[in-house]
Amino acid sequence: MKKSSKKLDKIGQLGPFFELDKRRQKAVILLFEDELTDEEIAKNVQRRRSTLDNWKNDDKFKAAQEQYKKLVVKKDFESKALRELVNLLNAKSEMVRLQTAITILKMSGMMSDNSTPELDKAKVRKANAEADIARWRADELTGKNKSDDSTVLVDDIGDVEDE
Incomplete structure (x- = not known):
């Protein structure tokens, strides 16, 4: 497992990823990292390839994959993206500044998408x-x-x- 994956295991969040047993969580992480074949992932979690295929078709497993992806992206990129947005508030283009302000307000929950x-x-x-x-x-x-x-x-x- 990568460094960021280990940190996410410890946050104590709620949701589909954290409701999975450790083998399924590990499978979600390995699938996200996209470095191993499905056969290798199945072997890594001590299950058959057909079991992994069944997991991948399970709605809760799919939801866990989505949650994990969002957690990793949020952890790894949210602060960098926000810093970039703050820098864009000083852009020359008024339209860029307006769109940036709206995006920041939406991210903070102060403004909805519509x-x-x-x-x-x-x-x-x-x-x-x-x-x-x-x-x-x-x-x-x-x-x-x-x-x-x-x-x-x-x-x-x-x-x-x-x-």
Whole structure:
């Protein structure tokens, strides 16, 4: 096993990779490293080649392979990629700087994939307006809006029939 593989075994994470027994975990690691044939991997984990083939077709084993790949990539490249993004915040191109800022915000969870600053502001305005309307309706039902002047809420977006 490579150095990075040994460190990942010790992190105590949850998920499909860590739910596998040690032989299957080792098979996942060896498959990821892509240095041995399937025959050699099977021998290395003391199983037949047909057993390894069965494992490779198992959904949990496939999920474990995906999780392991993400863990290795995250451990080995995430900080380097983030440093590069931070450097790109100073790029000459305004578009590169904008895309970089958006990527960093998405990575931090502060912005979703289908989000833009304008869309986020519009969503906040809509949520505030809906909250105001709901508060007004609740006050109307409880009688808190009683006064000589009455405000009528009109829905002018509804269906309009021809007269």
